[in-house]
Amino acid sequence: MDNQQFIKDQIDRYLYQVSRYLSGRNKDDIEKEIRSLIDDMLDARCQGREPAKEDLEAVFAELGRPSELAAKYNDSKRYLVGPDLFPIYINVLKVVVGVIIGASVISNLISIVTGTFSWMNFGSIFGAALSAFAVVTIIFALIEWKGISVDDIFEGKMDEIFDGKMKLPPVPEKKARIPKSEPIVGLIFSGIFVFLFVFAPQYFGFWASGNGGYVSVFDIAVIKSITGLFLMCFATTVIKEIFKLIEGRFTIRFMIVTILCNVASVILIVYIFRTYPIWNQNFPSQFLTAANITDFPGLQANWTFLTETLFLGILIFGTAVETLSCIVKTLVYGIRSQEY
C-alpha cells in the first residue's frame, strides 16, 4: 500500500467510525463535509508536500475522537429514559423487579416445601424479572418519547400563568396531594398479583391433605398461553401508578390517565375472561374427589356464576369505585387547588 492509499484508507476508517455515531437524514452529508474538512486541514498543514502519517494523526487529534465529533453534531440529546425521569424510573424498577423476584423466590421456597420444586420453575425467576424490567422500561421510554410534548404544553401553560401578575397557582392543599407510598404500594400489589397469575398460577388451587392431590382453580395451560395479554393488563396499572408518582396530586391530567388506564384494563380483563377458558371447568367435581367429600352445597350449581359473573362483577365494581373516587377527588380538591 503506497502512502497516498494509506492516507485515504485511514480517512475512510475515521469517517466510518464517525458515521457510526451519527444519526438522522444528514448523516451522509456530514460525512462528506468532514472529508472535505480533513482535506483542507491536511493541505493547510502540508503546504504542497505530500501528507505523511504524522500529519494525519495531528489532524485527527485536532478533530477529536470520532464519537465526540459525532456528538457535536447530534445536538439534541436522545435518551431512552432521560435524566429527568431517571430517578423515578430507577425507583419504580427497584420496586417492581424486587417484588417480582421476591414473590418468585417465595413461590420456589413453597414448592420446595410442597415437594414440587423443579429447576425449570427456578428459571422462571429470571424470566419474570426480565418481563417486569421490560414492561417498566417500555412504559418509561414511551413517557420519555411523548413526555416532550406533554411538558411543552405544561410549561407553556405555566408561562401564561406567570406573566408577572401574581397568578401562580397556590400550593395544592393536603387532600389534593397523593403520598408517594400510595403508588408504590399499588405497584407492589399489582406486581405480586401479576406474577402469581402469570408465572405461578398453580398456587391458586386446593391442596388436599393426605394424598388427595391438588386441584387447580385455573386452566394453567390457557393462562400460560396468554401471558402477553396479562402483561398488557399489568402495563395499564404500571402506567397509572407511575403517572401518580410523577404527578403527586389530583389533577385533570391524572384523572384522564386514570380513566383511560382503568377503561383499558377493564376491557382487557373482560376480553380475556370472555374469550379464553381461563377457569378450570372441572374444578367442582375434581374438588369433591380430592377433598373426599360427596357434596359441597351450591359449588357445582354456582361455579359458572362465581367465575363468570361474580368475579368480573367484583373486578369491574372495584375499578369503577377507584375511578369515581379519583374523579371526585380531582373535581373537589384538585380543581380547587389549581385555581388561580
Place this chain on the structure above:
Amino acid sequence: MLISEVREMNEKEEILANLIPELRRGTVVLSVLSQLTEPVYGYSLVQELSAKGMEIEANTLYPLLRRLEKQGLVMSQWETTSNKPRKYYMRNVKGTIVYEELKKQWTDIIGIVNALLGEDKQNG
C-alpha cells in the same frame, strides 16, 4: 514557593479554564454570523477568524454551521465544480435580521459591562 501556594495557583487556573470559554461561548455565534455576508466554506472561515484573533476549532464551527442552517439563519450549497468539493454557507435574510439584533444586544452589553468595570477602577 510553598506547596499550598502552588496548589492555590493551580486551582485558580482551573477555575479560569472553565470561566474563560464560558465567557467566550456566547460570542461565537455572533462572530460567525458576522463573517457570512458572502458564501464561505467551513475551513476558510476557521482560518479567517483565526487570522482576526478569534480562535474557533473546526470541530466546533462545522456543527455550529449546521445548527444555524437548521435554524434557518444560513443557507448552504455544495460547490463541486473544482476538484475539491466544499460546502459553502451564507447568511440569509432571517440570518441578517437575527445578526443585526444580536449586534445591537452586544453593543449594549459592552457598554453596560465596561461601565461596571470602569466603576470598579474608580473605586479601586
